[in-house]
Amino acid sequence: MNEFMYGIMPYIALTIFVGGTIFRYTVYERNWTTKSSEFLSKRDLKWANPLFHIGLLMAFGGHCIGILVPKFVTEAAGTDEHMYHLVSLAGGLPAAVLFLGGFLLLLKRRFAASERMAVNTSNMDRLLYLVLFLTILSGTIGTVSNIPGGFDYRESISPWFRSLLLMQPDVRLMDNVPLVFQFHMLMWMLTAILFPFTRLVHCLSFPFEYLFRSNIIYRKK
Amino acid sequence: MKIKAQISMVMNLDKCIGCHTCSITCKNVWTNRQGAEYMYFNNVETKPGIGYPKHWENQEKWQGGWELKNGELRLRSGSKLERLAKLFYHPDQPEMDDYYEPWTYDYETLINTKRKNHQPVARPRSLITQQRMEIKWGPNWEDDLADGQSARQDYNLKNMGTDITMEFHDLFMKYLPRVCNHCLNPACVAACPSGAIYKRDEDGVVLVSQEGCRGWRHCIPACPYKKVYFNWKTNKAEKCIFCFPRLENGLPTVCSDTCVGRLRYMGVLLYDMDKVKDAASTPHKGEIYHSMLDIIQDPFAPEVIKAAKASGVPANWLLAAQNSPVYRLIKEWQIALPLHPEYRTLPMVWYVPPLSPITRRAEADVYLPAVEDMRIPLTYLAELFAAGNTAIVSRVLQRLLDMRTFMRSRETGEKLSRKLEYDEETYLAMYRLLGIAKYKERFNIPAGLQGETKDKMRELQGSCGYNCPGGC
Numbered sequence: 001m002n003e004f005m006y007g008i009m010p011y012i013a014l015t016i017f018v019g020g021t022i023f024r025y026t027v028y029e030r031n032w033t034t035k036s037s038e039f040l041s042k043r044d045l046k047w048a049n050p051l052f053h054i055g056l057l058m059a060f061g062g063h064c065i066g067i068l069v070p071k072f073v074t075e076a077a078g079t080d081e082h083m084y085h086l087v088s089l090a091g092g093l094p095a096a097v098l099f100l101g102g103f104l105l106l107l108k109r110r111f112a113a114s115e116r117m118a119v120n121t122s123n124m125d126r127l128l129y130l131v132l133f134l135t136i137l138s139g140t141i142g143t144v145s146n147i148p149g150g151f152d153y154r155e156s157i158s159p160w161f162r163s164l165l166l167m168q169p170d171v172r173l174m175d176n177v178p179l180v181f182q183f184h185m186l187m188w189m190l191t192a193i194l195f196p197f198t199r200l201v202h203c204l205s206f207p208f209e210y211l212f213r214s215n216i217i218y219r220k221k
Numbered sequence: 222m223k224i225k226a227q228i229s230m231v232m233n234l235d236k237c238i239g240c241h242t243c244s245i246t247c248k249n250v251w252t253n254r255q256g257a258e259y260m261y262f263n264n265v266e267t268k269p270g271i272g273y274p275k276h277w278e279n280q281e282k283w284q285g286g287w288e289l290k291n292g293e294l295r296l297r298s299g300s301k302l303e304r305l306a307k308l309f310y311h312p313d314q315p316e317m318d319d320y321y322e323p324w325t326y327d328y329e330t331l332i333n334t335k336r337k338n339h340q341p342v343a344r345p346r347s348l349i350t351q352q353r354m355e356i357k358w359g360p361n362w363e364d365d366l367a368d369g370q371s372a373r374q375d376y377n378l379k380n381m382g383t384d385i386t387m388e389f390h391d392l393f394m395k396y397l398p399r400v401c402n403h404c405l406n407p408a409c410v411a412a413c414p415s416g417a418i419y420k421r422d423e424d425g426v427v428l429v430s431q432e433g434c435r436g437w438r439h440c441i442p443a444c445p446y447k448k449v450y451f452n453w454k455t456n457k458a459e460k461c462i463f464c465f466p467r468l469e470n471g472l473p474t475v476c477s478d479t480c481v482g483r484l485r486y487m488g489v490l491l492y493d494m495d496k497v498k499d500a501a502s503t504p505h506k507g508e509i510y511h512s513m514l515d516i517i518q519d520p521f522a523p524e525v526i527k528a529a530k531a532s533g534v535p536a537n538w539l540l541a542a543q544n545s546p547v548y549r550l551i552k553e554w555q556i557a558l559p560l561h562p563e564y565r566t567l568p569m570v571w572y573v574p575p576l577s578p579i580t581r582r583a584e585a586d587v588y589l590p591a592v593e594d595m596r597i598p599l600t601y602l603a604e605l606f607a608a609g610n611t612a613i614v615s616r617v618l619q620r621l622l623d624m625r626t627f628m629r630s631r632e633t634g635e636k637l638s639r640k641l642e643y644d645e646e647t648y649l650a651m652y653r654l655l656g657i658a659k660y661k662e663r664f665n666i667p668a669g670l671q672g673e674t675k676d677k678m679r680e681l682q683g684s685c686g687y688n689c690p691g692g693c
Contacts, residue, residue, distance in 0.1 A: 030432055036437075038314055046312075050309045115352060119350060207305070207308075207416075210305065211302070216410050217420065218419065
């Protein structure tokens with residue numbers, strides 16, 4: 001079971017993630033959009049959406065450090081395990097509050113606040129909101145439940161994920177991971193599978209190039 | 222000097238009767254789809270009024286267009302970084318209720334109702350939620366001052382510092398048909414984070430690439446005319462496309478073609494691209510109109526022709542520019558004005574301001590009123606078309622009156638009391654273009670690919686299918 005979950009499934013997910021995104025970009029760019037609904041319901045977007053996205057960016061940054069930076073690097077930089085745990089909690093808990101809080105506000109906005117929002121909500125959106133909710137929730141529960149610091153993901157999940165990237169998955173690393181973290185793994189894989197087919201793709205379109213281009217664009221037919 | 226060609230439009234407001242034919246034909250062609258129900262690429266407003274969307278002229282509310290900050294031209298909505306910070310929530314974006322909630326009626330109840338004592342009623346139903354709804358506002362709610370009080374909230378009146386009376390004998394109104402202005406310095410293009418909006422090199426038409434648009438929706442508040450719309454179904458921006466498929470075939474836009482008042486003119490202007498930014502940065506807003514005239518180039522001047530050829534303007538476009546109805550109205554006779562030049566986008570849809578009946582206050586027994594005795598206050602027209610510079614508007618109105626005086630003297634044989642500004646031929650030509658307004662004289666649009674590839678087309682006859690001539 002673990003062999004499939006942590007040795008094969010991630011590759012299926014990442015393949016769909018990358019391949020699906022390329023496919024959509026090349027074939028269906030016409031529906032590549034943020035799917036903004038500010039036009040239909042503006043007032044309740046004001047706080048919810050920036051909070052959600054700031055929380056998301058914080059959480060994303062934290063995951064990058066926690067997963068991609070090996071333990072010996074931070075230790076070589078003079079951060080012991082206790083210190084690291086405190087720092088990660090100091091960043092992770094506010095991120096979780098903003099991320100989950102913002103998401104709950106957005107959920108309320110989408111499903112309970114306005115009839116107009118209902119017409120802007122597709123079945124894919126509903127599925128995505130469910131998967132995202134479970135992903136964020138399991139991540140938050142994992143963080144909170146691990147406040148005492150009993151489980152060190154940097155000894156298990158992080159090296160496993162890096163082994164995935166190196167194409168030599170070390171499945172045994174995941175043997176004693178707590179259930180909530182295992183669930184979190186399942187959910188991110190589902191998110192990655194859904195990614196190309198949902199509004200999530202807009203994160204790849206963050207307009208960095210806007211800062212460097214000229215104001216008026218001329219283009220030939 | 223870098224010469225570019227621009228397809229431009231002039232509307233002669235003197236002849237607009239506010240019939241909405243332009244809006245309806247445009248809607249039937251371009252925006253009768255789900256997600257676009259509320260969009261009017263072309264709409265007609267009664268002025269004074271708050272317009273569509275509500276209060277679109279109030280740039281303190283929407284932050285549309287450009288401003289001069291320490292002499293530098295920049296978007297009113299802030300620097301690029303400031304605007305990127307608004308990606309997740311844009312405080313200045315209009316929402317559906319700023320336009321109106323589109324609806325239809327339950328027409329079927331008229332047929333299917335059982336026998337009753339009362340007439341069956343077709344009640345309104347929202348085209349968004351499909352629920353029953355109360356109609357609170359519509360795209361032409363203020364037609365002929367219908368809403369009454371909303372006319373007083375017209376932003377131009379605030380700028381004039383006067384209130385208007387709603388007393389019947391002092392009322393004034395006029396119609397203002399609006400399309401996208403296909404500006405030379407478009408704020409929507411500058412505001413688009415994805416670079417999806419662009420100005421077409423060949424004819425200056427401003428378009429939103431439906432592939433490139435990511436729905437960051439910054440173009441919508443940035444356009445001071447509120448002529449970019451957000452499609453809530455496809456979640457992308459859409460705007461008037463100047464009927465470019467028609468233009469490419471030498472036809473005028475649908476709104477121009479179907480105008481029953483025959484008040485729209487379309488043709489080619491040549492402008493100097495190098496001077497666009499300077500013109501938009503004119504220090505005094507009342508002078509922007511003159512800067513705009515300066516960048517429009519004389520299509521007969523040898524150096525302009527040379528520069529135009531050098532920058533790739535085709536021969537048939539040059540010819541059209543030399544025989545352009547809009548060039549005559551805008552630059553030669555100077556009787557057309559841009560709408561709200563103070564937004565600094567250099568709009569390329571121009572308006573011949575309307576004459577209006579004499580006011581009650583002026584009791585002189587005259588056939589033609591003096592410019593300042595007309596019912597629509599000069600200051601009001603100046604707010605709309607000259608950034609408050611009444612001298613510009615009164616000069617234009619005087620020219621229109623002079624033309625009438627001249628034509629009247631021809632009929633009645635009366636002597637002209639003073640020497641008029643232009644010569645006889647000019648007034649006759651002006652009369653012919655404005656009064657008779659033949660289809661072929663109102664529109665001179667060069668078909669896109671013709672001149673360059675006529676020979677190529679002959680070569681290719683019978684040889685290829687759905688390729689464009691020249692093989693692209």
